[in-house]
Amino acid sequence: GENVEQHPSTLSVQEGDSAVIKCTYSDSASNYFPWYKQELGKGPQLIIDIRSNVGEKKDQRIAVTLNKTAKHFSLHITETQPEDSAVYFCALIRGNQFYFGTGTSLTVIP
């Protein structure tokens, strides 16, 4: 299967600071890269996604960048707030199958 490496596994930031989570992958055929947020006791929820024909996508305080040559994509959260505290998963598709990263537990300290 596909190997999706996600770093860091845990991340603590002060409220208002930025957070960056990075994922690397090996299959150059992957062309869809979503990010999911999982709050405690709930299922994951899509927060942003990017397709391989663009290098960056923004949605308010959240942005995703994609470097297909280097095979990595990153989630950027600016002006972090306590409600951003959650586990974040990167993912990609190979064919019709999803592969998820191992998750990053983000804690925003008020």
Next chain:
Amino acid sequence: EAQVTQNPRYLITVTGKKLTVTCSQNMNHEYMSWYRQDPGLGLRQIYYSMNVEVTDKGDVPEGYKVSRKEKRNFPLILESPSPNQTSLYFCASSSSGVRNEQFFGPGTRLTVL
């Protein structure tokens, strides 16, 4: 309300006792999928279905079965559960192919003794 429902939410069972976890979605989605979530391993896909009567193995299908007889339902069957299948299970669905938002259910926490 558009949603994915799973039942039961919590289940404790014993090795070898067949069980079924149900999944249902009311969004007329074609794609449905089952995942297991384990600490340090993230989410791993067990099986997925592109549409009715079409199912395929994901990354970790051993010990599991699925069926897709109706568009809205995608049950996960454990014929002979073992302790290594103790995990948190999520069902998800998405519309018109896989490169769209997946909507996840609330999860089923399964313990096999």
